[in-house]
Amino acid sequence: MQKGQLTKGEAIWHGVIFCAIVFSGAEGPWTFTFNTRIQTWQVVADIIIACLFIGDLVYSIKSYKAQNKLPISQQIGKEKFIVTTIIDVLACIPFDFIFFVFGFSGASRGMKLLRMVRLIRVVKLLNIINSLPLIPRWLKITLVSVGSLILIHWFSCIWIIIHPLEAGADRITYYIECFYWTVTTLTTVGYGDITPKTNIGRIYTMFVMFLGVGVYGFVIGNISRIFAESARYKEQTREKFAELNTFMKYYHIPNRLQSAVFTYYNHLYTKRLSDNDTQIISELPQALKFELQVYMNMKLIRNLPVFKFCSQACLKEVASALEQKYYSPGDTIVRIGELGDEMFVIGHGVVEVILEDGSVVAQLHEGQFFGEAALLKETTRNANVRAHTYTDLYRLSKDDFIQIIENHPELLDNLQNVTAKRASDKKKATNVNA
Numbered sequence: 001m002q003k004g005q006l007t008k009g010e011a012i013w014h015g016v017i018f019c020a021i022v023f024s025g026a027e028g029p030w031t032f033t034f035n036t037r038i039q040t041w042q043v044v045a046d047i048i049i050a051c052l053f054i055g056d057l058v059y060s061i062k063s064y065k066a067q068n069k070l071p072i073s074q075q076i077g078k079e080k081f082i083v084t085t086i087i088d089v090l091a092c093i094p095f096d097f098i099f100f101v102f103g104f105s106g107a108s109r110g111m112k113l114l115r116m117v118r119l120i121r122v123v124k125l126l127n128i129i130n131s132l133p134l135i136p137r138w139l140k141i142t143l144v145s146v147g148s149l150i151l152i153h154w155f156s157c158i159w160i161i162i163h164p165l166e167a168g169a170d171r172i173t174y175y176i177e178c179f180y181w182t183v184t185t186l187t188t189v190g191y192g193d194i195t196p197k198t199n200i201g202r203i204y205t206m207f208v209m210f211l212g213v214g215v216y217g218f219v220i221g222n223i224s225r226i227f228a229e230s231a232r233y234k235e236q237t238r239e240k241f242a243e244l245n246t247f248m249k250y251y252h253i254p255n256r257l258q259s260a261v262f263t264y265y266n267h268l269y270t271k272r273l274s275d276n277d278t279q280i281i282s283e284l285p286q287a288l289k290f291e292l293q294v295y296m297n298m299k300l301i302r303n304l305p306v307f308k309f310c311s312q313a314c315l316k317e318v319a320s321a322l323e324q325k326y327y328s329p330g331d332t333i334v335r336i337g338e339l340g341d342e343m344f345v346i347g348h349g350v351v352e353v354i355l356e357d358g359s360v361v362a363q364l365h366e367g368q369f370f371g372e373a374a375l376l377k378e379t380t381r382n383a384n385v386r387a388h389t390y391t392d393l394y395r396l397s398k399d400d401f402i403q404i405i406e407n408h409p410e411l412l413d414n415l416q417n418v419t420a421k422r423a424s425d426k427k428k429a430t431n432v433n434a
Contacts, residue, residue, distance in 0.1 A: 017056055018125060020049045024118045025150045032113060033157040034171060038096050046096035053121065057088040084124050091121040144222050151215065155182045155208060162201045186212035241265065260329075260390050264348065294319045301394065304345060304367050306418050307411075314408035321400035327351075327387035334385045340374025341398040349391030354384040363388065372419055375401045 023045065031042070064081050095115040129135060129143070156178040165174050181194040185208045196202045244265065248258045281292045297319035301307050307315060324347070327333060333344065336356055346368050353362040353370070361383070364370055373379050375398050405412040 013056070013059070014125065014128060017052060017121070020052050021119065021122050021125065022146055022150065024049065024115075025122075026153055028116050028119070029154055029157040032116070033160050034165070038100050042096050043100045046094045049118070050092055050094035050097070053088060053092045053118075057085070057092060060084065060088060084127075087120050087124055091118045093117070141223070144219060148215075148219050152179065152182050152186065155186070158204065159201075162204055163197060182208070185209060187216050188212055264390055297322055297394075300347060301345065304369075306345070306369055306414050309414060310411055311408060314404065314411055317404045317407065318396065318411070321404065322394040322396055325393045325395050327391045327393065329387055329389055331387045332384060333387060333393070334371060334381050334383075336381050336384055338381045340371055340379060340381055343369060343371040343375050343396050343401070344385075345369045345394040345396070347392040347394055350388040351391055351393075352386050352388045354386055356383075369418075372415055374398060376415070376419070 027042070027045070030036075031038070060081075095117075129139075156175065159178045159181060160175065163178075165171060177194060184190055184194075185205065188209065190209075196205045241262070244261065247253075248261070253261075281289050284292070294316060298315045301319060301322070302315055307318060310318070322345075325344075327349075333351060334340070346364055346366050348366055351364050351370070352360050353364065354360050364385075370385055371381075374381075375396075401411075
């Protein structure tokens with residue numbers, strides 16, 4: 001694994017480790033706070049988590065050996081590896097299992113604190129997350145939410161230690177009350193229905209109040225920033241349309257032309273991430289740029305009927321072969337009598353199919369295609385095709401098509417099925433009109 005990259009399997013594995021750490025972070029303080037005896041289910045959970053951490057330790061050692069074969073700039077430092085290995089070893093110790101086997105299931109609180117050493121494993125996990133070049137939004141929200149809940153849980157447990165549970169009281173109910181107190185204090189709401197009874201409790205409350213200002217601001221700020229990042233391109237789109245609207249009014253652009261411009265931009269922003277996609281990849285080497293452009297084309301064509309059920313490999317070959325063409329209203333795309341050696345897929349706009357006598361027999365829209373007969377058999381064009389609006393087309397030559405269907409016959413099947421369905425629909429329409 002190269003630095004800054006995670007495979008799907010590695011991501012799932014780290015997710016499992018994260019769940020194990022969260023469980024330890026929630027269960028450990030609970031057992032310590034209420035000073036409960038270690039139960040059988042805790043021993044089983046402890047063994048499972050210990051096995052997971054042992055497996056992760058073995059994986060880390062193998063990864064370190066593999067890293068030494070990479071360039072020096074991508075290798076992990078020896079000192080860093082030693083530190084993380086010590087953390088892993090400590091996290092692997094099954095303290096619940098040891099206490100249970102040696103009859104210490106009712107161990108003192110001091111001994112139970114040893115179980116909390118497993119939480120230092122979160123340092124390594126955070127280092128892995130921070131090494132990622134791009135952290136998904138859902139992962140950011142998950143980390144902030146889970147981290148906040150664990151922090152509230154810990155503060156609630158400390159409050160319980162300062163104000164112990166009265167004899168005979170329900171443990172769950174009392175914990176919920178303490179959790180409620182922590183939330184209201186950290187968020188600076190402070191209803192005052194639960195108040196400290198001792199000097200230590202008052203000092204702790206003041207500490208939580210001061211800390212709450214920062215924690216509350218941190219959580220709200222991070223959540224707001226995460227959603228602001230996701231809405232950035234939408235905001236850029238709105239700004240672009242506002243600028244266009246001002247431009248149109250200033251230069252008194254005719255309504256017809258305004259409609260064409262806004263229609264095109266609507267198409268652009270539904271098919272692409274932003275209007276600077278090309279600029280984003282402009283600094284990359286030509287080979288990488290071409291590869292990314294192929295995937296951009298795949299995004300544009302994958303939902304078109306003729307390509308909808310093609311494999312990923314087939315889509316990639318088609319996207320590599322497609323050539324984008326632009327036409328203005330009135331431009332002739334194909335002419336009657338020409339020998340066809342290409343087909344066109346409409347990416348945006350409307351084209352008209354016109355017979356020799358000048359009559360318009362059909363209008364084709366985004367997602368439809370024409371000229372496929374030239375790819376299926378040797379034939380000449382039997383109609384003119386003219387751009388009715390500003391139109392983007394994707395051209396696929398016959399030579400490229402033949403090469404692709406040799407590797408991916410499903411494309412030919414799709415094309416024939418769609419063509420047959422279109423001919424059937426046309427025949428039905430003719431019969432109805434008759």
